[in-house]
Amino acid sequence: MSSYQFQRRENYWQSYWQKEKFFHFNPKAKGKIYAIDTPPPTISGRLHLGHVFSYTQAEIIAAYRRMAGFNLRYPLGFDNNGLPTEKLTEKETGLNPHQTKLKTFIKACSTVIAQYQPGYKNLFRHLGFRWAENLEYLTISPEVQKLSQATFLKLYRRGEIYRQNSPVLYCPQCQTSVAQAEVEDRERKSVFYNLTFRRQNGKELIIATTRPELLPAIVAVFVHPDDKRYRRLEGQSVTSPLGDRVKVIANAKVDPKKGSGAVMCCTYGDSTDVYWVKTYHLKENIIIANDGTINENAKIPEIIGKTISEARKILVEKLKKKGAIKGEKAISHSVGVHERCSTPIEIIPQPQWFAKILAHRQEMLRAGDKINWQPAKMQRRYQDWIKGLKWDWCISRGRFFGIPVPVYHCPHCHKIVLPDSKELPIDPRQQRRRCPYCNHWLQADGNVLDTWFTSALTPDINNRHPANGPLRGKLYPLALRPQGHDIIRTWATYSLLMGLLNHRRPPWKNIMISGHILAKKGEKISKKTGGGQYRPEDLIARYSADALRYAMTGASLGLDAYFEEKEIKQGLRLITKLYHAGKFVIFNLGGDYQPAALKFSQLEAFDQWILFQAQQTAQLMAKYLDKFRYHQALIAFEKFFWHNFCDNYLEISKERVYGPDGRGKTAAQFTLYHGYLAILKMIAPFLPHISEEMYHSFIASPEKGRLESRPGRGLFARNEKIASVHLTPWPKTNYRLAASKASGAELALAIIEKVRATKSRRQLSLSLPLSQLSIRGLNSDWQNLQPFLKDLASVTKSRQILHRSAQKFSLTIRL
């Protein structure tokens, strides 16, 4: 009747762990340090199943490492600055940062963070995560700001960071520059307009474009050098429909098959324009202002001050009236948009800060080779990204809530003024000062750092955390970075760059890359889709955290998986089974059981067999978990626990444990104790609650068959003298099973299976007694079977087992 009440019990153990601080990092504890560079989730709303998926996979590995004897350093941080947090704040408060006092907006952001952060932490807690609370960090904290700014200044002084007025990818909606990595492609409907230009000889030249509004920004026309149609045009001027005269230049980047084969180069329509302007030293003509409207450089009064799309409409009308549009074609093409707001990205020159990454490509590739990528294939994504980089990393953002670029500019003597490192963290926007050279009031740089700049420093944040005590600054490189494959090009790449620049080596030895969880075919559960219909909190309430965790291990590392509610149910089944198996074990050991000091050789054959299987399983799981293959480890566990232990061994042991005291019973009890304890340990990384529950369980009421679970009382905890199953060592035994015993067990199990099959086929009860079981087979097999016969008779309910010598194995059953 009594069963496991996960709603209550999971919470109970979470409180216990938190109260006892079991998982706090202690730099002086035993064991080799295993430091994990956990992803700090961005506070941008709520956590979704996608987070749970990848975090759970890493948490399992972490918990296993602790049991494997490492001094685990498993932190959790929160990334609470930058655009996502600003967007959340805008939504929550209705404040528009462009029209709000900086101070007010920053304060509002802090308030919103304070509201949301506990929810994040709670979910991790309710998932049973065993992280070190004393290692927590916030990326907006003064310490991290200081680290980030100090790194900026150091790299600036070394020339690794530079400032340049350069065309950058720019989001007019968010009014900030963005990095290449934040741009995403979207298929958009558009129109290809054929514009008529005039050649010097008065003839028409058709140029096709989807961006007619950029016509006022034209700086040249390009054709392909081998294009016979335009060969004579090269070096000549042509006149745009608006009357601008520009040169025609030949360049191989032109695709003669696209449009008319002649392209207008405007500043800036795309990255090819940037390339051409740089290559041919063309003069820029910028007509888009930072807020995404057309500025006066366009020289067409009707469109000045209009947005890009408005300007396009107006200008198309105007050109049509003039007869300058010869045909249009609706097309669908992909447009680079800002991943956060889906606004098409513009290219606008701005003074920006860049970190040199192009110059370090070779080193970065070499550094990538020194890291153990799991799955190994993921390294290829990193390499491809590095090889394909075209721009240095733009690390400044014209935003508000972030770590400020620690720089002042002097409007008078034009010097750049840097704060002293003792003054960090500093916000030049809020701390005014005078120029040390000319005493004028300085201007703040006004930019904040790309959040990835700070995120890329998480290995350093962890390495320099005060809780490291004597190990502070000595943890580099860390053992493991777990992360999703979608941020290889950002987080992994930038972290590696920072590692090379600051430490001349990669920040970690291993990197495990998780896949995505998909709600159904093609639909990614993420911030963008809102997490689909499944909320982690609801699933925990309905099925338990352990069951949800179970479902999160349904696919191999790195693979995207479809979420199936059925898998959670299966997890719940496993939990129930663990509970009942534990109940059986504990009741058959008795209230004050202490395992006898038996040697392996003193056990019955089946006892030896199951303990040997447990040992093999623990080894196999360890082998898998060492390679981050949690899924394969879990499969190995289930096969052992469910099939070998429950279906076979528990049935086999019943006769002996139910029977009178004696050697057989003592051995069975010993085996139940150690077998089930090993099971609890092996499943502990995966299912933290039920394993702890059973570890602390004791007989509360022998008459009612009721178990209770409490620290200090548990049958296993009491004997093992360790306060949590999660602090126990991974099962490690050194049993040897003789070859004759191994083959005897195999044969005995085959016989059991055969008997069951026969009874089942004849539609008989499995508990039906048999008067005789006669086995034909080799004499040697019969010899091997000897030690198993007693248990074999009891589990098959056979009164008598006979043997006849024969070449071929067969079985006869007599009722």
Next chain:
RNA sequence: GGGCCCGUGGCUCAGGGGUUAGAGCACUCGGUUCACAUCCGAGAGGCCGAUGGUUCGAAUCCAUCCGGGCCCACCA
């Protein structure tokens, strides 16, 4: 267009040159007073995406193709 991944029973996934290809769910049949109906047993169900090739042997390696996904490029 380039790169990568995936395509295995109805579903979600293991396996990944060598005996009759696995698991769970779902399905069928049967059993079960005493750890567990959140159980046990048995069964049915698969030309391992297609076609070629390498090999004594291919689900597994190679090539091509088809289908799905991710990333990147193109964005005139």
